[in-house]
Amino acid sequence: MLSDDQLLRYSRHILLPQMDVGGQEKLLGSRVLIVGLGGLGSPVAMYLAAAGVGHLVLVDHDCVDESNLQRQIVHRQSTVGQSKVDSAQASLLALNPTITVDVLNQKLSGTELAREVVASDLVLDCTDNLQTRLSINAECVAQKTPLVSAAAIGMEGQMYVFDSRVEGAPCYRCLYDESMDLSLNCAESGVLGPVVGVMGSHQALEAVKILSGITPPKTGVLHLFDGMAGQWRYLTIPQLPSCPVCRG
């Protein structure tokens, strides 16, 4: 049952026939894990907080650096030097004080990662390295938790939804494996701020759609964004018959 304040705050959601009160209630009752509070995690966390996703858990072990502010819009000049999770938590609660925002100022792996994934309705991978991406994927497959993952570099971005609740769904490991680690990241290669913003916003859109149940998740499609041309392309990811993660 939504309060009068909630009916007002989320009125533009509730006006959408697909969303309605039922969809908004599902968002309010959701718990989401956001790993990485950088260029992707910033718009992801802000849109999910604004949308009224009831419980956000933020994970990052970094501190805010001045060079982050060109794209990591959840942070502020005044929070340079603070932990990213504390900086983000303050921004998100300033935006929407009615939600719960928990923070983990650490690298998350092993049983701690498993514990957080199992407690979540959905996981957003906003990290910056292949190893972490693969371990988050493996845990999401094991727990059958939907995973919305994205990446950006230069003028390009990739976004994928993997939903292990769907029979025969592929996973991140079906596409990329450990041997493909090029370790190209934004710190070394540069990235245009709004490109990573587009990708993070796209993750937030997919997350809101899945959490509110307004559309069945479209799993196993690589959304490829060319920021220079302003074009999207879509590539199908079949389940790898020999995948050690989702077929193991």
Added chain:
Amino acid sequence: MIRIVFNGVEHQLSETITLSTLTEKFAPKEQKFAVAVNEQFVPKSLYEETSVQDGDTIELLTPMVGG
């Protein structure tokens, strides 16, 4: 003569080749990429037995990890 589009650029091949030969030809380094043929990814284990057809669009994608 078969015509393919490889990473957005048109190429002509004088004979039918496998995906395995094609990737070695265009990307001789270690295989740090995934390959999509006509907008569908092909598992590495099938490169040997997949032959490139006239009109195919082939793309090499490296894992993008920045965030």
